[in-house]
Amino acid sequence: MKKIVFTVVMIIAAVIFILPVIATLALSFWNGGEVSAEGYSDLLFNCFVFYPMFWNSVIYAAVITAVQLVVIIPCAFAFSQAKFKGKGLLFTFYIVLMMMPLQVTVLPNYIGLRDLGLLNTAWGIILPMIFSPFGVVVMHQYMKSTDSAIIEATRLETNSIFRIILTAVVPQLRVCIFAVVLFVFADCWNMVEQPMLFLNDDSLKTMSVFIVNAADYTGHVLFPASVIFIVPVFLLYLFFSDSLEKGLTFGEIS
């Protein structure tokens, strides 16, 4: 009985949460009072700025996520293994930086990019996001639960720190890496303020900016664009949730 009540409550909650998503999907096929796919044809066949912006979003998010992994995995590994004075303090600094609202970090980012002459370039979007501290903090939290015996054993076999990280650390962090990839990719995918503030050329801007300014383009492009916008990150989520289950089943067996 209790289970049924819980199940019903949970299903109702899920429906409430997904309702705006369904409304977006429904509205994308709703045009001037009737059902049609006109919005999609407006977007896909008549709106030429859409394609470069879509690919910009893909490229920025993919490059940032990939390079960020290369930077943060060694960094988090170092935080868990290295011994030096002030390590705790340095990590606290990363947490504080992670907590800083966008409105606080955007100004230093802007000044840094201006001084390096990187405003209005793709690097201006990519570089600061690569060094966002979120991944380091998450990765370090999970690094604590890794089996240090495996790391010790690998240290006896090889001297190369990269091989230690690749063979002993990365496999253990699989689930965490998937989670970080999902969050970082989604974060880049959704960013609006940075492209609007750091870029002037429309050819460099992203799909998120396109959607915010959708009213400026001809046709009913807002809701169709919103639907297309959801797809990449949702596919990534489906892939990730699948791997999460698998990764954890492995953990239970061994």
Next chain:
Amino acid sequence: MKKLKRLSFNTKCKLCLLPSLAGTLLFFVIPYFRVLYYSVIDNQFRRNFVFLDNYIETVQNEYFLLALLNSLILIAVCVPVLIILALLISLFLSFGIRKLKALRASFVLPMVIPTAGIVLIWRTVFTDTSTPLPIYLLFIWKNIGICIVLLTAALTAADRSVYEAAKLDGAGSWTLHRKITLPMIAPTILFSVLLSIVNSFRIFKESYLFYGTNYPPDHSYTLQYFMNNNFLRLDYQSLATSAVLTSAVVFLIVLCGIFIQRRYNR
């Protein structure tokens, strides 16, 4: 290359920190000192040193105080609701009926949907703007996904054998979760709280599109509006000063979080 091989493990580890540290210095720390500098001069052309004048002006600015208060109220009201809701849902999806796991997707989807379209839907549903409720609900709706993903991962990683033992000892499910589950996932809960606080500062774009103006009703005028309006007016001194003050407030919140965690661990 030979030299690199002879380095001790500890030194190599420290070298691994370098790329991240260099980037952080270049794009966050060094420019932050420029921001500090901007906050103590009168303007960027004359560059007269005015010490704390900008700060005194900002903390006496009623709009800044209103914005700060509204941002803190948003955190105090929404973050606890968000975390408790996310915790209940993740507990149920992890320990309840297996078939319902697919429901998780419906809580995660809002995380990735662009808000420009959602805001239009929100406007037709919430016509009453005399309270900040629409924005609060939008915040919870959008941020529950990331909390559920984090908490579910922690719950799945938790050691099941402990449960079996406790169940054999006759513990009810409420006691079980309160005494075993909560302490086990406490670090993840704290992390979710911190992350939700960060994200509470990000609800500007949504609020801006919802009200469609730089000057929303008083109850929804948050720090982001204050700073955005300064950005538009190119008032760098006020912008730098409020950025420094906001970072100080956030710094205090983090210190509180760390303090609570230390006490909890003891």
